[in-house]
Amino acid sequence: MVDMTVKIGAVTLKNPVMPASGCFSTDLAQVMDLNRLGALVAKTVSREYRAGNPPPRAAEVEGGMINSIGLPTKGIDYFFEHQVPDYKRFTPPLVGSISATTIEDFEAMARDVAKSAIDVLEVNISCPTRDPKGGNFALHEEHTYNVVKLIRATTDKPMWVKLSPNAGDIVAVAKAAERAGADALVVANTILGLKINTDTFRPAIGNKFGGLSGPGIKPIIVRMVYQCAKAVKIPIIGCGGIVKVEDAVEYMLAGASAVMIGYLTFRNPTGMIAIIEGLEEWCVRRGFARVADLTGTMIDDPPMETFAAAAMPIG
Amino acid sequence: MIGEPFASNPFIVGESEAAAALQHIPAEESLCPVVSHDWVNSEYKHLVVEASRKALSVTPGQFFNLLCPSPDVGELFFRRPQSVYRIDRDRGRIEFLYKCVGRGTRGLATLKKGDDLNMVGPLGVGFKLDPAWRHIVVLGRGVGIATLGPISQLAREAHVGVTAILSARNADFVMADGFFREAGDVVTVLDTDGTSAVENVEKILQHLIAQKRADAFFTCGSNRLFQLMKRSGKANGIPGQVAMEQVMACGLGPCYVCVRTFEINGRKELRRVCIEGPVFDMQEAVGW
Numbered sequence: 001m002v003d004m005t006v007k008i009g010a011v012t013l014k015n016p017v018m019p020a021s022g023c024f025s026t027d028l029a030q031v032m033d034l035n036r037l038g039a040l041v042a043k044t045v046s047r048e049y050r051a052g053n054p055p056p057r058a059a060e061v062e063g064g065m066i067n068s069i070g071l072p073t074k075g076i077d078y079f080f081e082h083q084v085p086d087y088k089r090f091t092p093p094l095v096g097s098i099s100a101t102t103i104e105d106f107e108a109m110a111r112d113v114a115k116s117a118i119d120v121l122e123v124n125i126s127c128p129t130r131d132p133k134g135g136n137f138a139l140h141e142e143h144t145y146n147v148v149k150l151i152r153a154t155t156d157k158p159m160w161v162k163l164s165p166n167a168g169d170i171v172a173v174a175k176a177a178e179r180a181g182a183d184a185l186v187v188a189n190t191i192l193g194l195k196i197n198t199d200t201f202r203p204a205i206g207n208k209f210g211g212l213s214g215p216g217i218k219p220i221i222v223r224m225v226y227q228c229a230k231a232v233k234i235p236i237i238g239c240g241g242i243v244k245v246e247d248a249v250e251y252m253l254a255g256a257s258a259v260m261i262g263y264l265t266f267r268n269p270t271g272m273i274a275i276i277e278g279l280e281e282w283c284v285r286r287g288f289a290r291v292a293d294l295t296g297t298m299i300d301d302p303p304m305e306t307f308a309a310a311a312m313p314i315g
Numbered sequence: 316m317i318g319e320p321f322a323s324n325p326f327i328v329g330e331s332e333a334a335a336a337l338q339h340i341p342a343e344e345s346l347c348p349v350v351s352h353d354w355v356n357s358e359y360k361h362l363v364v365e366a367s368r369k370a371l372s373v374t375p376g377q378f379f380n381l382l383c384p385s386p387d388v389g390e391l392f393f394r395r396p397q398s399v400y401r402i403d404r405d406r407g408r409i410e411f412l413y414k415c416v417g418r419g420t421r422g423l424a425t426l427k428k429g430d431d432l433n434m435v436g437p438l439g440v441g442f443k444l445d446p447a448w449r450h451i452v453v454l455g456r457g458v459g460i461a462t463l464g465p466i467s468q469l470a471r472e473a474h475v476g477v478t479a480i481l482s483a484r485n486a487d488f489v490m491a492d493g494f495f496r497e498a499g500d501v502v503t504v505l506d507t508d509g510t511s512a513v514e515n516v517e518k519i520l521q522h523l524i525a526q527k528r529a530d531a532f533f534t535c536g537s538n539r540l541f542q543l544m545k546r547s548g549k550a551n552g553i554p555g556q557v558a559m560e561q562v563m564a565c566g567l568g569p570c571y572v573c574v575r576t577f578e579i580n581g582r583k584e585l586r587r588v589c590i591e592g593p594v595f596d597m598q599e600a601v602g603w
Contacts, residue, residue: 027568027590030342031435043569051585058564058572060392065564069571072585214392215321243321266565267382267394268323269435270344275322 002283003290004276006038006258008235009183011093011120011158013038013258016291017248017276020239020262021097021122021162022069026086031269034090036276038258042087044071044097044124045079047109054206059195064214064241064263066193068207071099071127076109084117093119095160099127103137107150114155121157123148123182126164126189128211138164138189141176152181160237162186165217165224174228184235186260187225191217214263215241222254229255229296243271245278252294319382325433328367342438342567343369346431350408352424356487359414359458360424361400364432366409373399373409375465376441376558376594380566382433386421394435395419396563398535398593400461401468401494412461412490438566442466442556442594448530450476452523453495454516454544456483459536460490462558466533467498478523480504482511482540513543520547529553538602545597555597561588576601 004015018039019028025043026034034040052072059066073079079096087094096118100106106123113121125137125147137143138161148161161182166189167173174185190211195204203209221240229236238251239260248259264271283291303309326345347364355361370379380394401410415424426432444451444466451470453463460481470477477499483489485507495501502519504510520543523529532544532555541557548555561573568590577586577599586592 023565023569025569029340030438030567031340031344033340043571052571052574055572055574056562057574058393058562058570062389063392065392067564067570067572072571072574245322263392264321266570267392268319268321268344269565269567270324271322274324277324278322 002280002288003292004280006292008160008237008257009158013093015276015279016252016258017272017279018092018095018258018260019265019272020260021095021124023262023265026090028265028269032273035092036273037092038276039093039095039120040087040090041095041122041260042079042083042097042118043073044099044127045073045076046071046099047076047105049073049075056205057207058210059204061193061195061212061214061216063216064212065266066195066205066210066212067190068205068210070207076112080112080116088117095120095122097122097124097162099124103147103150106147107154110151111154114157118157120160121151121155122160122162122186123151124162124189126162126166128164128166128190128192128209136164138162138173139167141169141172144173145176145180148177148180148182158183160184160186163188163228165189165191165221165240170224171227171231174232178232178234182234184237184257185228185232186237186239187228187256188221188240191220213241215243215247217241218247218250222250225251225256226254226298242275243267245275245282248275248279249282249294252291253296253298255296255298257292257295319433323433326367326369328365341369341372342436343367344433344435345370346433347409349426349428349430349432351428352426355412355490358488359412359490362411362413362423362426362432363408364434365407370409370434370436371402371404371407373402373437374441375399375402375444375469376462376556377437377439378566378593379409379434379436380438380563381423383419383422384425386418386425389418391419391422393419393564394566395423396438396560396566396589398462398558399437400464400491402465412458412464414458435566439589439593440591442533442558444469444473444475445531446473446475448475450478450528451531451533452478452480452520452529453533454480454482454540455535456481456511456537456540457488459534459558462535463533464491464494467495471498476528478502478528480516480519482516482537513539516540517543517547520544524551524553531555532597534558534597541597541600541602545600545602548597556594557597557600558594559588559592559600559603563589565589575603
């Protein structure tokens with residue numbers, strides 16, 4: 001019997017597997033038992049209705065997909081009135097995700113959300129597709145600090161800050177978010193990309209640029225999780241290209257306390273369940289009594305002397 | 316599909332009944348053995364699979380999201396949505412009729428008898444049949460013809476008359492006319508002899524309306540024919556339903572990739588084809 005629970009600050013999850021924001025809704029109850037998940041993560045809402053970006057909104061690429069959905073939302077009032085009660089039919093903790101274009105609006109939304117029944121507030125300062133140029137708060141440490149600091153002052157709810165892999169120095173941004181009072185970091189959002197259709201000479205998606213996700217980005221994000229985990233004391237949730245049990249293990253070895261899954265759900269809607277079951281089996285096989293013991297256990301010896309390493313057996 | 320490298324938890328047809336515990340969940344990922352898979356003409360294939368009990372609960376107009384094998388050395392990263400052409404509950408089979416166009420369908424075409432097809436479903440909102448209707452008209456073109464199969468089958472079982480207008484480039488691409496003939500009358504219109512022109516199809520519709528053989532309209536596969544039916548339906552007060560297509564990622568609702576434009580009382584809105592459709596009210600759909 002493996003203890004699958006993990007703690008993200010004050011929040012205990014019954015297992016470390018949850019959906020990534022934007023890749024989940026209660027619509028998934030069509031194919032799975034949502035109560036199996038570590039947490040439920042709602043799609044990002046903004047204050048007002050947003051239609052989202054022009055289709056085509058997604059395309060396949062080698063190694064995953066590129067998307068530019070553009071945060072369509074019916075607005076925050078609809079979220080409170082209809083979506084929160086809908087999520088509350090299920091037992092896992094509910095993570096609500098918010099986005100805004102100004103720090104004032106972020107603060108006001110956080111104040112409202114703090115009064116709602118959500119269990120955790122995810123601050124999405126990193127959506128690359130909302131601004132046509134791909135800009136967002138999480139690209140700069142001072143922008144991140146300012147917005148997180150202001151939101152922190154409005155609420156005692158656990159606050160997870162979702163970082164951007166498009167930042168020049170994600171470690172500096174991670175530290176800024178920690179300094180400003182984040183309870184955990186989600187590393188990371190999608191990588192800004194461009195796919196061009198060589199038949200039509202046009203961008204493959206309607207908004208030109210899109211966020212790259214899927215197994216192809218995993219080594220980049222695992223590296224970022226490792227670097228951020230070294231630099232901050234707050235827990236990290238790894239997010240990027242997990243499609244099998246070993247990918248989740250890899251993120252935890254790099255320093256993640258839990259993981260989020262996006263692309264896999266689009267391909268195999270029951271994939272998250274398969275990973276929860278497989279992770280437990282993996283722990284049994286490798287003799288781990290607690291899944292939480294995996295976090296940050298990558299063996300991290302300094303590189304060997306080159307000539308000595310080149311004289312070692314393979315493997 | 317055996318060999319799927321990514322984590323999944325499919326129900327295996329004929330092997331396990333573990334899904335019994337999930338009976339309240341309407342759809343599932345299942346591995347369905349291919350019973351037969353044949354070319355119908357130079358572009359279309361007819362695929363028959365042995366389906367799970369849950370998959371067999373599919374209703375006309377609903378679809379499955381298929382994990383297609385890759386047709387080349389690359390990998391496919393999305394499933395491909397495919398509406399059902401025929402539901403054979405007696406033999407526990409589901410049939411698809413599809414056109415090989417892109418990488419997904421070219422990959423699907425490589426499946427052989429005995430291979431497993433990984434499908435998620437049944438998904439979406441299908442066609443509605445009002446038992447008070449005495450005669451319906453289904454109008455399909457190309458691969459859209461396949462989507463209209465199950466509703467015609469259902470109408471026949473409910474003793475509702477069906478006129479199927481099947482539009483195609485030439486006689487080779489008039490598919491399933493035998494199947495539709497079992498359900499009712501078939502009118503074939505072709506590009507080669509000019510009978511598929513919108514003006515001619517309009518005359519056929521007007522004739523059916525005049526004969527009181529058009530209590531409801533159903534269409535799939537052509538925007539021009541959809542616009543015609545929408546216009547005619549509005550002018551004559553005939554309710555209509557259209558099955559729509561759009562590029563999808565998840566096929567289940569959360570991703571918001573497959574949106575199309577609708578207009579309700581002069582106000583435009585977006586709806587997801589996968590979960591709010593793929594069948595929509597004809598007067599609310601804007602077209603494509």
